[in-house]
Amino acid sequence: MNTDRRTFLKTAIAAGGAITIAPGVFLVAEAEAEAKPAEEPFSPKQRWGLLIDSSRCRAGCSSCVEACQKEQGWHSDNLGAADPQWIRKVEASDPRTGVSISLPVMCQHCAHPPCVDVCPTGASFRRVDGIVQVDRHLCIGCRYCMMACPYRARSFVHENIDDQRTHTPRGKGCVEACNLCSHRVDTGGGPACAEACPEGAMTFGDLNDPNSAISQALHKHHAVQLRPELKLDNGVQYLGI
Amino acid sequence: MRVFRPFLLFIAVAAVLVGAGTMLAVAETPAAGTTLASAEPMPTASASSGHCIMPTPFMRRNHMQLLMHDRRTEVHQGVREQGHNLEDCMNCHAVRDEQGRAVPITDSRHFCNKCHGSAAVAIDCFSCHRSTPESGRANAEASR
């Protein structure tokens, strides 16, 4: 295929990079990254990441959460704390200054993920392109990864399920979490949450490509990682905290 | 030891009861409503291209190896090869009921159950994977 498509995508990347207007303001370049052909393995040259500008994230808005539910097929079954939640909106306020912010929190796709370290069967694994996900074929449901995750990003399926999305197998007794919509990433797209954000506050892209919009933005602004003291080198980073 | 014999007997009976209970509960695959003779899986009318990715005799013997291989490359290496995932199997081999809805794995008419029921080989795929084409989703929801 694909030379034509690649050239096109590269142009798109350049364009995406160019329309960075002011600090903290840049346009989302959805298909900016050099997509791989669907039938080839992904490349270890890439490291997928997500940059979330919390200064543009509106309190009370949950478009990203709803988009994720629709795309990945998870929902509440009125089980309270036993309901799955792949992505959640956190409202945070600093008691010393009164500053309050809003931010979506999901799997942070660490370079050194504690969940992968502790998983006894290797079901939790990190793809060479940086996406951390669960291989449900190997998951025995011990929940040790949930004990280890500093972000409480993972859910255990507590109930029977029969309405899965085709591209997102889910089942009782396994652990699950955000996989950056790997089924979309593998065919040239990006995560549903970033696409759905009405404020364009979420930028998906290749952290290893210096020309990608996400790398450009990270170059200009000081982004922070959640719980940086753990030195996990997160793929998901935040502006405005 | 003689004193102990009734106790062993009790354990044995308890074990048999528990075993039987477990088997009843775990038997998620419904018993096949078909005899062995009629158990030949035939691609249904919904198959658009009209043929499988490999000849039927090959698929009968080797579908599990193909699925096993592709699940590894897809989940771990992101290889999304057209026609080689369970989604495509389900799209082509969907069995429709009288209302034209694709039947799920809990139905003995489901394509996989035609052999797996009579061969008594439990399949674990559909404890997570969807067993019907996703277009059937709207039908299922409408009927609720």
Add this chain to the structure above:
Amino acid sequence: MAAIATATLVSPPRRLQTVAAALAMVIVIALASALYMEENGHWVTGMTNYVVWGLPHVFAIFLIVAASGALNVASIASVFGRTTYKPLAPLSGLLAIALLAGGLSVLVLDLGRPDRLLVAMLNQNLSSIFAWNIFLYSGFFAVVGVYLWTMLAKRYSRFTTAAGTAAFVWRLVLTTGTGSIFGFLVARDAFHSAIMAPLFIAMSLAYGLAVFLLVLVALSKLGGPDVPAELIGRLGKLLGILVAAQLYFVAVFHLTNLYAAKGIALERYLLLEGGIYPWLFWVGQVILGGVLPLVLCLGRRTTSASLLLAAALVVLGGLAQVYFIVIGGQSYPMSVLPDWVLHSSFGDGEISRYVPTLPEGLLGLGGMALALVLVLVGCSVLRILPTSLEHHK
């Protein structure tokens, strides 16, 4: 020395059967509970996405930790050469195997996919402490099994010291592994500490000896040898020392947290304000499971009854302690933005509630019953018990 006369357990009529039938009943109920949990999913338990390990893990960890400690008496006999305890060494080994089997059964039956146990055996992630533990637990069965063999088959008795030493080292490593399941969790301040490993070893020594004492006396009522008061007295004194050691590690753990500004909020929660958890700590673990047994075991006047009461209290306090560590630690809020006040639909910034349900409790009790049944079966078919304990003062 003269050979020790041993025999299989021959119980007064009906007594053994009654006890065994009752235990088997508990096991059957536990299996039914596990089936119920697996069929419906874990929402029928008190466990959630916030408190992911619950009552089954409390029982399992108690049993696994006690298993390692149940080997105390055998170690004293074979490794440290105290021949007084030699007649009791086989029971010590059997009890260790039985407790571990009971604990692991509970752990496995609580898995989301217990049917995939084979997957866990065939796919091992070598950086996982859990994977190491699978190896350590299987190895423990093998090592203690061989050790038991050298004790029961008299012609291999010259290997007893070597096998006993191997078992002694193995169980220290094993409990280090169990403690590190928690100690290595970098994300959670309530767990992440190197002291978890030695703390768990100290816990194992105390729990294991307490269980051993209780089982030994219970067996004497079921046709086992009478236990001389002097033997109970000596084991009771040892129990007192082990309980003191255990309290020492607990004190160091909490003092270390209290000394640092960042640890004060956690300790305030665990020791003062955290609802049921401070009660479990002060009343369950410290007073009932610590101070009271210390007084009973190391006081001037000790009787067999008071020492057995102390052993029972150590078991109860131990269950409280494991509950406090495992569930109390999880209930403390883990913040993605430390020092910020958080709200979300996923319980961020809130204390996680855990209310156990009946099935998970029954599953845990089943593990205990399984361990005891295995001891009864072992004593009934093997010559585990000495015919008398009086001759070996």
